[in-house]
Amino acid sequence: MTGSFITENGGVSWRMFNLRGPVHYFVYDPLDSNVMYANSIGLFKSMDKGKTWSLWYPAPSEVDGVVSKGDHASEVLVTKDSTRRNVLALAIDPEDSKKLYAAISIDKQTGFYTSVDGGLQWKKEKDIDDHVKNVFVVPKSSPDSRTIYIAGAQGVTVRENGTWKTNPAPKGVTQLTTFTGGYDEAKNVFVLYAMAGKSYFDPEGKASGIFYSPDGGATWTNREAGILSYRMKGAALPEYRTLATSALHPEVVYVSYRDLEVHADTTCLGVARSTDFGVTWTLAWKDKLTKEHNYPSTNFSEEWINERFGPTWGENPFSIGVSPTHPEVCYGTDFGRTVRTTDGGKTWEQVYTNKKDGGWTSRGLEVTTGYGIMFDPSDLNHAFIANTDVGLMESHNGGASWQSATRNNGVPRAWQNSVYWLTFDPEVKGRAWSVMSGTHDLPRPKMWRRTGVKNYQGGVLMTEDAGKTWQIISNDIGEGAMTHILFDPTSPKEKRTLYACAFGKGVYKSTDGGKTWQQKNKGIEGAEPFAWRITRRDSDGVLFLVVCRRGEDESIGTPLDGALYRSDNGAETWTKVSLPPTTNGPMCLMTTAKSNRLLLAAWGRNRKAAFASDIGGGIFASGDDGKTWQAVLPGDQHMHDITYDKRTDTYYACGFNGSAYRSEDEGSTWTRIKGYNFKWGKRVDIDPVDSTQVYIITFGGGVWHGPAKGDERAVEDIVPGLVRK
Known part of the structure; x- marks a missing residue:
């Protein structure tokens, strides 16, 4: 749920690119320096510093296309021999760029492969353990028979002078989670570091340690003692999240740590640094968490996540990168930030945002997730973004900068995580309603498959001063994940009729502006209906309700199906509307402005077969109120939302298949908006000031703004493109 980013100016600005999935x-x-490789759904290669990329492994000639599956529409390359392939780890020869060394998994059978032509052809040398983390090349070993270290969860497999051996993990360690390594030219030694113990990636880990080896894992020394010297006597061991060294200065090593109890009421997290191969350590970044307050590290520059949430939101880095030539330069990424030090950890600065006009603006490195952007009809410079994880954000300068809109203004702390919808009353200045929840990422099944929906928190709020203050108006409903709110524009403005969706509870209605609510589920099937979106047809006031599916397999025609309902009497009763024959995952329904056609966005059913695309998704149109349906955009199986700009009579849609679309014929045909190519799209919102521009809200890539008809000059990230099956 995030993109990949390149900076060419030390983090002053970033450019996002899309390789169809997360880059590992x-x-x-x-x-x-022009050449780099990236491992995503396949191994990609760039020869122009990341401006464009080509699929390198599997070779394009071996690929029939791409299919998307599951919660996040994860993409899978379909090979002609129907094998799943993954380059688990890759290394380049230090003296010959055409020589590559890789651990490659083919249908979960892992081998060590070499290439002498830059990866065009590969030769398998040895079967190896599946759980490979890294491949390292010892620089001064013989060019004709390099010494290779293949680092894995159970130890290190070594090729030296043409022979193989395996050095096990340190005694008592059942799993090594992370490796890093570098060459000490002065001593002609390649140094390995490995990490073990309980962590985010190994919650059951027991034997803890930061291990050092100068001999390819033949011997290991635990060098965490310097970090533990800061620990209060008798306290539990800290968690180590990742570590990294400099490829040419392995004496310098950085470790991401947390849960380091230094005092009875103080726990620290951050990054530790060593300059003597881990013998001694300095807590270079030290956030302090106490019972009374949390304190960011004193050598950390300001940034908006710390400003709003403090150090417990971003936490400590999941990934660290160290300059091979200047070990005082180190970057770290956590749940939402990218930070760096250029002085060996004496100071740290964030490199993802800039302070502006009392708020914050992006540098192009965006990993936020949203559901929509909403403009105040009384002041088009005033806008909100309905975000997940960081809650409601607000701008007073047309989106030039943003700030949190849930701080000390009546929004309960337990509801601040996610905002699913916000709507203004265009006839009453300052009035708006919003639905918020402590549960994020609905309606994706990952959110309810293990925990259920009964304990979700959230509710409906109202503001009369354009968001300066909010009041809870959903006490009649109780706690729940509220995902949508709709008001009837024909109702009296002094007592608006409102409809709210509660995920797992159903539909609620208010006829007094939200003062009181009644559940309106008559005709809706199921004890816990996943009510998601509700819409009203302007021509006759008919309501349509989207109920998300509970099933996760390819079955259809069961009580776990999603559903579409209509009400002709203001939600007093609901009648089921037929879905397209292969569809059970409705996501959004829109009625067209001229002919009252129905447009349905749907999520495909997850088929079991490894290379079978999901089915039943896309966009469908009906001219008879859902009695019959026509597939009008079947190629993209994971569509999220459809929107409309009445100024240009244009419909927009996007989803999780890497594209956004526009239609100028009431949804009969759709054209891709070139220039936008982020993998996971949530919604296209119109620009209320300029009809030639649109906003595209994403799942993990922030909010995009650009030409509504696309940019024909835009360069695609993957050249040539990959064909979707």
Whole structure:
């Protein structure tokens, strides 16, 4: 649920690019700074510093196309021999860029492979353990038979002078979670570091340690003692999240740590640094968490996540990168921030945002998730973004900068995580309603498959002063994940009729502006209906309700199906509307302005077969109120939302298949909006000031703003493109 980013000016600005999924690692050519590799749904190669990318492994000639599946529409390359392939780890020869060394998994059978032509052809040398983390090349070993270290969860497999051996993990360690390594030229030694113990990636981990090896894992020394020297006597061991060294200065190593109890009421998290191979450590970044208050590290520059939430939101880095030539330069990324030090941890600065006009503006590195952008009809410079994880954000300068809109203004702390919807009353200045919840990322099944929906928190709020203050108006409903609110514009403005969706509870109605509410589920099937979105047809006042599906497999025609309902009497009763024959995952319904056609966005059913695309998703149109349906955009199986700009009579749609679309014929045909190519799209919202521009809200890539008809000059990230099956 995030993109990949490049900076060419030390983090002053960033450019996002899309390789169809999260990138698990980058490898840079040591001899040509233009060349880099990235492992996503396949191994990609760039020869122009990341401006464009080509699929490198599997070879394009071996690929039939791409299918998308599941919660996040995760993409899978369909190979002609129907095998799942993954380059688990990659290394480039330090003296010959055409020589590559890789751990490659083919249908979960892992081998060590080499290439002498830059990855065009590969030769398998040895079967190895599946749980490979890294491949390291010892620089001064023989060019004809390099010494190779293949680091895995159970130890290190070594190729030296053409022979193989395996060095086990340190005694008592059942799983090594992270490795890093570098070459000490003065001693002609390649140093390995490995990490073990309970962590975010190994919650059951027991034997803890930061291990050092100068001999390819033949011997290990636990060098966490310097960090533990800060620990209060008798306290539990800290968690180590990741570690990294400098490829050419391995004496310098950084470790991300948390839960380091230094006092009875003080626990620290951050980054520790060593300059003597881990013998001694300095807590270079030290956030302090106490029972009374949380304190960011005193050497940490200001940024909006710390300003709003304090150090417990971003936490400590999941990934660290250290400059190979200047070990005092180190970058770290956590749940939402990118930070760096250029002085060996003496000071840290964030490199993802800038302070502006009392708020914050992006540098192009965005990982936020939203549901929509809403403009105040009384002041189009005033806007809100309905976000997940960081809650409601607000701008007073047309989106030039943003600030949190849930601080000390009546929004309960337990509801601040996610805002699913906000709507203004265009006839009453300052009035708006919003639905918020402590549960994020609905309606994706990952949110309810283990925990259920009964304990969700959230509710409906109202403001009469454009968001300066909010009051709870959903006491009649009780706690729940409220996902949508709609008001009837024909109702009296002094006592608006409102409809709210509660995920797992159903539909609620108010006829007095939200003072009181009644549940309106008559005709809706199921004890816990996943009420998601409700819409009203202007021509006749008919309501349509989208209920999300509970099922997660390819079955259809069961009580776990999603559903579409209509009400002709203001939600007093509901009648089921037929879905397209192959569809059970409705996401959004829109009625067209001229002919009252129905447009349905749907999520595909997850088929079990490894290379079978999800089915039943896309966009469908009906000219007879849902009696029959026509598939009008079947290629994208994971569509999230449809919107409309009445100024240009244009419909927009997007989803999780890497594209956004526009239609100028009431949804009969759709054209891709070129220039936007983020993997996970949530919604296209119109620009109320300029009809030639749109906003595209994403799942993990912030909010995009650009030409509504696309940019024909835009360069695609993957050249040539990959064909969707």
